[in-house]
Amino acid sequence: MTFETLSTNRSFGGTQGVYAHDSAETGTRMTFSVFVPDHAPGAKLPLIWYLSGLTCTHANVTEKGEFRRACAELGLIFVAPDTSPRGDGVPDDAEGAYDFGLGAGFYVDASEAPFARHYRMRSYIERELPALVGNHFPVDMDRQGIMGHSMGGHGALTISLRNPGRYRSTSAFAPIVAPSQVPWGHKALGGYLGQDRARWAEYDACALIDAGARLPDLLVDQGEADNFLAEQLKTYLLEEACARAGQSATIRLQPGYDHSYYFISTFMADHLAWHADRLK
Amino acid sequence: MTFETLSTNRSFGGTQGVYAHDSAETGTRMTFSVFVPDHAPGAKLPLIWYLSGLTCTHANVTEKGEFRRACAELGLIFVAPDTSPRGDGVPDDAEGAYDFGLGAGFYVDASEAPFARHYRMRSYIERELPALVGNHFPVDMDRQGIMGHSMGGHGALTISLRNPGRYRSTSAFAPIVAPSQVPWGHKALGGYLGQDRARWAEYDACALIDAGARLPDLLVDQGEADNFLAEQLKTYLLEEACARAGQSATIRLQPGYDHSYYFISTFMADHLAWHADRLK
Numbered sequence A, B: 001m002t003f004e005t006l007s008t009n010r011s012f013g014g015t016q017g018v019y020a021h022d023s024a025e026t027g028t029r030m031t032f033s034v035f036v037p038d039h040a041p042g043a044k045l046p047l048i049w050y051l052s053g054l055t056c057t058h059a060n061v062t063e064k065g066e067f068r069r070a071c072a073e074l075g076l077i078f079v080a081p082d083t084s085p086r087g088d089g090v091p092d093d094a095e096g097a098y099d100f101g102l103g104a105g106f107y108v109d110a111s112e113a114p115f116a117r118h119y120r121m122r123s124y125i126e127r128e129l130p131a132l133v134g135n136h137f138p139v140d141m142d143r144q145g146i147m148g149h150s151m152g153g154h155g156a157l158t159i160s161l162r163n164p165g166r167y168r169s170t171s172a173f174a175p176i177v178a179p180s181q182v183p184w185g186h187k188a189l190g191g192y193l194g195q196d197r198a199r200w201a202e203y204d205a206c207a208l209i210d211a212g213a214r215l216p217d218l219l220v221d222q223g224e225a226d227n228f229l230a231e232q233l234k235t236y237l238l239e240e241a242c243a244r245a246g247q248s249a250t251i252r253l254q255p256g257y258d259h260s261y262y263f264i265s266t267f268m269a270d271h272l273a274w275h276a277d278r279l280k
Helices: A058-064 A069-074 A121-136 A151-162 A183-193 A197-203 A206-211 A230-231 A236-243 A261-279 B056-063 B069-074 B121-136 B151-162 B181-195 B195-204 B205-209 B229-235 B235-244 B261-279
Strands: A004-011 A012-020 A029-037 A045-052 A077-081 A139-149 A167-173 A219-223 A251-254 B005-013 B014-022 B029-037 B043-051 B077-081 B139-149 B167-173 B219-224 B252-253
Touching: A004 A069, A004 B261, A012 A058, A012 A069, A012 A206, A029 A058, A029 A069, A029 A121, A029 B181, A045 A121, A045 A261, A045 B077, A045 B235, A058 A261, A069 A077, A069 A261, A069 B151, A069 B261, A077 A121, A121 A139, A121 A151, A139 A151, A139 A261, A151 A167, A151 A183, A151 A197, A151 A206, A167 A261, A183 A197, A183 A230, A197 A206, A197 B181, A206 A236, A219 A230, A219 A236, A219 A261, A230 B252, A236 A251, A236 B261, A251 B229, A261 B005, B014 B069, B029 B056, B029 B069, B029 B121, B043 B121, B043 B261, B056 B077, B056 B261, B069 B077, B069 B261, B121 B139, B121 B151, B139 B205, B139 B235, B139 B261, B151 B195, B151 B205, B167 B261, B181 B195, B181 B229, B195 B205, B205 B235, B219 B261, B235 B252
Parallel strands: A045 A077, A045 A139, A139 A167, A167 A219, A219 A251, B043 B077, B043 B139, B139 B167, B167 B219, B219 B252
Antiparallel strands: A004 A012, A012 A029, A029 A077, B005 B014, B014 B029, B029 B077
């Protein structure tokens, strides 16, 4: 696992770095970014995982997420992984579509050929990358929060629901909440896991909540002008699942906001403050 | 001058738009972005011009500048033009270099063939675009500030120095302060204006100050780890010119910071607050 620093830039009184390593899980070189605020020597800081959406790499939120000021003020380390394996030999969508294959790992461990070898984003995010980050950065692994956008919101919700107690705080921007019930999810879960829908449930936030998984709390912001809201996101399904389960959740609809980083950046500092409150 | 809205996105309680129009000055279609915070009906807001650096379009600062939160809080309209004419028939650097031609208009009105026809960024920024912005957006043209980065810092300084009283506030990130004395400037001013260096002086901030031009005040931030500092930026020349002239100026060297938007975004809110103080 050769760890390499690709770049570091001073920003907001901290260091924004981009790093790469050979992943045993995905069998590829993986790139991710980490922001580390200046801190007292020897201090260990809480960390926030940010999982990105379809088509993204680590770079989108790193450049456009506007998280550094808040992370510096709140003393949070911010880690942004890639959204899929990449490179020669990694199979892509047969037609090169944006919603499957490269840039669209959906945070699953694939079981179906030809994807099973490299598409292991669940294990990568749940196990391999945390170990690497814990070894190389001044993080307090007892104080982790997780958040994400769209497909990455799906990732944040499902990973947190499957690992009770690991993440003290969970939030999402415009998450896919019920992939079993929408076209993006049908394509991705069907392609990576096969057509037995019983195997999809552990990758479906609403199904996990219905099956008894719980979070300490949950914050979601969703733009009302989001083009994907009606067909792919269906936020009301999460509201209904939380209501059925008695799951504490703050789910806010934001008038006028769309699916872009113009929306995410607007509410980023608010989410980070919410996480920080739960990580102190 | 057909004015067109290319996109609008709600962000930070305002509207981030991208617009295009046919420019009479450049003879090309020009794209620019405008952020308008929500405001009382009929209100006219102060506006900030942001001039970008080499290779940039309006998009760089619009995506990575982190200006919207501060503009929304301070009630500032933020306008980001392109850095050169573009399109079929617009001559570029003979070897396609990044520091001349497309993306490198240097905010001059060119006199030399083949650039004189289209490269009229001075008149575009000083006259044509302000008239357009004044017609289409709720701006108070008596309360304008101007800022820029690198080549755009050069643009902001020289445009403000040549138009006393028009801009109540002027600031820059890592500006080119004396193009007559550095390689970027030799190439650009020589190429656009010819080799008679007397004609360069009106496009050289230090020369303008030496010739008696003054600003009410000036704020500059410069990263000490900026790769261009020693050869191209030479901030000390501005410090010396201001000292000779008795020009009020705050010129800050920021340890560890480089030339990127990781630097700019760090100090953006601070600059905008400084402008707002002078625009109230």
